[in-house]
Amino acid sequence: METRLLGRTGLEVSLIGFGGIPIQRCNQWEVDEIIENLIEEGVNFIDTARAYTNSEKMIGEALKQWGREHFFLATKTPQLRYDDVIADVKASLCDLQTDSIDLYQFHNAKTMAAYETIMGPGGGYDALADCKKQGLIKHIGITSHSYEVLERALEDDRFETIQFPYNIVENRGAPLFEKAKLSNVGVIIMKPLAGGAFMNADYALRWVAENPNISVLIPGMDSVKQVLDNAKIGNDFVPLSETERQTLEADAKALGKTFCRRCGYCAPCPQGIDIPMQFIVEGYYRRYDLEEWALDRYRSFAANASDCVSCGECEPRCPYNLPIREMLTKTRELFDPLV
Incomplete structure (x- = not known):
């Protein structure tokens, strides 16, 4: 598996990482098989979150069987204030069944007001900084769907990683990633498959991987087949041919801009609609x-x-x-x- 440096964290992470959001619909034995195959395929980066219901717990159970030492673990908190963030870190450590988490991130800081709360007095950043001093976490990152929030985070230069959506349709982040590279900040790519919207997943992942400023792609996976298919990109990366690029561009044109990325944040629906x-x-x-x-x-x-x-x-x-x-x-x- 090709590896890249996750910015100033110094972590050598696999080009293809594991996005933990969709395993909420899996059974434990399925997650166990997924983790086993991640190890076999050389995937060494796992991203999950407190907000992904039982994702942390199932990953923790699987790692108890297959070994925590095979992975760099990243998770996230949606909380903004000191005490709430501390509580989430403790819960993550418990659910993941580990003494230390490699990367702890603020989850989807939506607005500048939320960012200012995180960074202000009594805010969550101080909580993660204290956890880092205690060895409970090793590195601090931030995720957002807002370009402006992450641009400000890069200007403040207090985060070691950023996480942002990026694919051939949602390609606004490219200049942001250049800035991150210059600041030695790791770049984690969410939604590289636009939530599964592309017919040619292979082409979509390779398009993202061609960008030299990104560190790791984390497509969500909920089956061994998806692990095997996605891992091929990192195990034998080949840039797109012109024909493949044209096919992907046609796919993207048909998709347009207003489409569902399958992130699942809209759930639960009171009427039970998926x-x-x-x-x-x-x-x-x-x-x-x-x-x-x-x-x-x-x-x-x-x-x-x-x-x-x-x-x-x-x-x-x-x-x-x-x-x-x-x-x-x-x-x-x-x-x-x-x-």
Whole structure:
């Protein structure tokens, strides 16, 4: 597996890392198999978060079996203030069953006001700095979907890593990564597959990996097959050919800008709708000539777009500010006449 330096942390991390958000829907034995195969494929970086329900706990159980020493562990807190951050660090240590976490990050600092709270008196940064002095964590990072927040973080020069979405559609981060490289700050790429929206996952990952300023890509994985497929990119990295690049660009053009990244932050829906899956099957129907398959999947859902009551609880939780209710209406209008 190709490795890259994670900025000033000094950690030599695998080009392909493991994104821990989707294993929330896995059983423990499935996570155990995933961790085993990560080791075999040379993946040595795991990213999870307090907000990913039981992800930390299942990873901790799997590492108890397969060995903590194989991985650099990264997790995240959504908390902003000192005491709350301390509580989350202690919970993470317990759930991951480890004495020290390699990288602890602030999770999705959405606004400059949130950032100022983290960095201000009684804020979370001081909490992580104290945890680092105590050896509970080794490095401090920050994640965000806001370019401006991470640009400010780089200016303050107190974080060792940043994490930001980046793929052929969401490519705004490239100048940010150049600045990070100059400051010796590690760059972690979330959403390299745009939440699974691309038909050619291989091409999408290679497009991201071509950027020399990034350190590690963390596609979410919830199966051994995904581990094996994604690890191939790091184990035998080859830049895109012109034909492959044109294919990916056509895929991206068809996708557009307003699409679901399957991050899952919109959940839970009070009506029991798996919102990302609604948009996935719609995409397969509209863009990929899989009409019958998509319609069968839509019919199989216990709750679907037709059950949306437009309560709006999902929309404030979406980091991309998607008009989810409007999108669900379009999904309903597509499928309901066919069901």
